[in-house]
Every structure is written in C-alpha cells, then in structure tokens.
Amino acid sequence: MDFITLTIDGKKVTVPKGLNLVEAAKRAGIEIPTFCYDKDLPVVSSCRICVVEIEGFNKPVTACSTPAQEGMVVYTESEQVVNIRKTILRLMLDNHPSDCLTCSKNGSCKLQDYAYRYDVQFRIHDGARRGSEIAGFTDTSSPYILRDESKCILCGKCVRTCAVVPDRNILNFGGRGFDTKVVADSDTSLEASNCVSCNRCVVACPVGALVDRRTYRAGRVWELETKQVKCKSCDYGCNMEVQKKDGKVVAVNALHPENGRPLCLKGRLLTELEYVEEPAKPFKKVYGENKNEFIESSWGEVLELDGVLDKLIKLDE
Numbered sequence: 001m002d003f004i005t006l007t008i009d010g011k012k013v014t015v016p017k018g019l020n021l022v023e024a025a026k027r028a029g030i031e032i033p034t035f036c037y038d039k040d041l042p043v044v045s046s047c048r049i050c051v052v053e054i055e056g057f058n059k060p061v062t063a064c065s066t067p068a069q070e071g072m073v074v075y076t077e078s079e080q081v082v083n084i085r086k087t088i089l090r091l092m093l094d095n096h097p098s099d100c101l102t103c104s105k106n107g108s109c110k111l112q113d114y115a116y117r118y119d120v121q122f123r124i125h126d127g128a129r130r131g132s133e134i135a136g137f138t139d140t141s142s143p144y145i146l147r148d149e150s151k152c153i154l155c156g157k158c159v160r161t162c163a164v165v166p167d168r169n170i171l172n173f174g175g176r177g178f179d180t181k182v183v184a185d186s187d188t189s190l191e192a193s194n195c196v197s198c199n200r201c202v203v204a205c206p207v208g209a210l211v212d213r214r215t216y217r218a219g220r221v222w223e224l225e226t227k228q229v230k231c232k233s234c235d236y237g238c239n240m241e242v243q244k245k246d247g248k249v250v251a252v253n254a255l256h257p258e259n260g261r262p263l264c265l266k267g268r269l270l271t272e273l274e275y276v277e278e279p280a281k282p283f284k285k286v287y288g289e290n291k292n293e294f295i296e297s298s299w300g301e302v303l304e305l306d307g308v309l310d311k312l313i314k315l316d317e
C-alpha cells in the first residue's frame with residue numbers, strides 16, 4: 001500500500017494514498033464536521049460544513065471531495081473556516097424548529113452538536129421557513145418510521161442510503177429551490193409508498209427528521225444503557241443495539257449497516273422479540289394494486305414462522 005504524508009492543523013500525518021481529507025484527518029484524531037458525507041455513500045458535498053483551508057489554494061474547499069495529497073498543509077479550524085461553518089449552521093437553524101427539549105434526537109444530533117461546538121444559536125434571522133413552521137411529525141402513516149419535515153436539513157443521506165440497495169430507491173428530492181423536500185415515491189406517505197421499513201434511512205439521518213417509531217419515547221440517550229448484538233435472522237448478522245432503561249430492555253435499534261448490507265424489518269423484529277420484555281404489536285405491509293397499507297399482524301406471520309411449528313409437529317409424528 002502506498003502512503004503519503006501531509007500536515008493537518010500542525011500535525012504531520014501519514015495515511016494510505018487515496019483517502020479524502022475527512023478520513024485522513026480522522027486518522028490524526030481530528031474530527032472535521034460532516035452532515036451529508038458518509039464513507040459508504042456517493043460523495044455529493046452538498047452541506048459544505050466540512051470546508052477546510054489548504055495552503056496554496058485560493059479558496060476553502062470541501063474536505064469530503066478533496067483527496068489528501070503528499071505535502072498538503074491543511075487547516076480545519078482556521079478563522080475563515082469557522083466563520084463559514086457558523087454561517088451554514090445559522091442558515092440551517094433559521095429554518096429549524098427550536099425543539100431540542102422534546103426531540104427524540106436530543107443528545108445524539110449532529111446539528112445540536114455542531115451548534116454547540118461553534119456557539120450558534122437558534123433563529124436569529126426573520127423570514128420564511130421551509131416546510132412546516134412547527135416541529136411535529138408530518139408523516140405518521142408508518143408504524144415503524146416517523147417523519148418530521150421541519151427538522152430535515154436536506155443532507156440527502158436518506159436518499160442515497162435507500163438507493164444503495166438495488167430495487168429500493170424509495171426516497172428522492174421533490175420540489176425545487178426553497179421548496180425542495182425529501183419525498184417517498186411520487187410524494188406519498190411511507191405507508192402508501194413501496195418502503196419496506198428497513199430503517200436504513202433512519203439510521204443515516206443526522207437529525208430528528210426520521211425517527212424509529214418503536215424506539216420513540218423509550219428513553220433519552222443518556223438514560224439508556226446499550227448493548228450491541230448481532231441479528232440472528234440471516235447470515236449477514238447485522239448489528240443491532242439493545243436499549244435498556246431502569247434495568248428493563250425497552251427497545252431495539254438498527255445500527256449503521258456495513259457496505260453492501262441491506263438491513264431488514266424481519267431481522268429487527270426478530271431481535272425485538274428476542275430481547276424486548278414487552279414488544280409492541282407487529283405490523284405487516286400489504287401491497288395492493290391501488291394502495292399499500294399496514295395491518296396489525298402476529299409475530300408468527302411477520303417472522304414467517306407460521307406453519308413451521310406445524311411442520312415440526314408433523315415430522316415428529
């Protein structure tokens with residue numbers, strides 16, 4: 001493997017050739033903020049929060065789309081960089097409900113973290129807001145996912161995450177300019193869409209715009225004890241997080257899938273049934289010619305176990 005050496009914030013760093021500056025800085029223990037970047041997704045550089053200054057470059061560049069090169073001298077927290085980040089955050093927060101107190105993402109939200117890191121307050125400019133003015137779920141049609149458009153920062157991670165799995169591609173951008181928003185299929189509800197409730201997009205969302213409905217209100221981040229477990233539904237063995245509050249397992253959360261792994265509802269529900277002491281009722285999606293809908297179901301049906309027991313009994317006879 002070829003290596004290169006560059007300087008980031010005064011630190012000499014030797015990293016494998018081919019990394020972008022976000023990944024190179026990570027190897028040096030420096031966290032460049034990102035919203036839209038994910039190492040496993042196509043790079044779009046849309047949020048611009050990862051801007052850095054590089055000696056010899058005439059303007060700041062996005063670290064996610066800039067390859068680290070031999071001899072580069074990079075500044076990730078210069079005055080100019082910090083001012084750009086503050087402006088980006090101000091614009092986002094001008095368009096955002098001040099809802100951290102009750103938001104289920106409170107304590108694990110990138111927007112909140114960076115607002116704190118760069119000392120940027122909620123809404124200092126007047127003017128129109130995109131989407132819903134008030135925080136609140138704008139799509140409650142799915143028993144598995146809640147959407148709050150007012151909190152979406154249009155990073156597009158959910159769109160790219162859904163599209164990574166062949167045949168899904170449920171989410172996309174709809175509208176134009178100021179009215180741009182994320183839509184399911186041709187701007188329908190999650191229930192009516194062909195969404196399979198894998199929750200891959202929920203895992204990817206850096207803010208509280210997409211929420212796992214079955215973990216909603218289970219407890220706040222700092223109240224939960226978590227343990228990582230492997231899903232036993234298939235050979236992929238996706239990573240899940242079992243959440244415990246006051247000594248009782250209250251919810252199961254899917255974790256970020258590895259590249260190429262799909263995540264699925266069945267696996268999440270099986271893990272839930274295995275660990276959660278009082279699991280909520282499961283729902284099954286019925287795909288109709290004119291309309292899709294969720295119907296309350298049984299654990300045997302959603303886990304495709306109905307009939308298995310009968311067959312085992314017959315084999316025993």
Ligand code: SF4
Binds near residue numbers: 097
């Ligand atoms: S999404 Fe983040 S910043 Fe927005 S209200 Fe929720 S916790 Fe606060």
Ligand code: SF4
Binds near residue numbers: 199
């Ligand atoms: S839950 Fe899965 S299928 Fe549905 S929109 Fe999200 S990523 Fe796509």
Ligand code: SF4
Binds near residue numbers: 159206207209
């Ligand atoms: S819903 Fe979340 S992941 Fe999708 S664009 Fe909005 S903020 Fe980004």
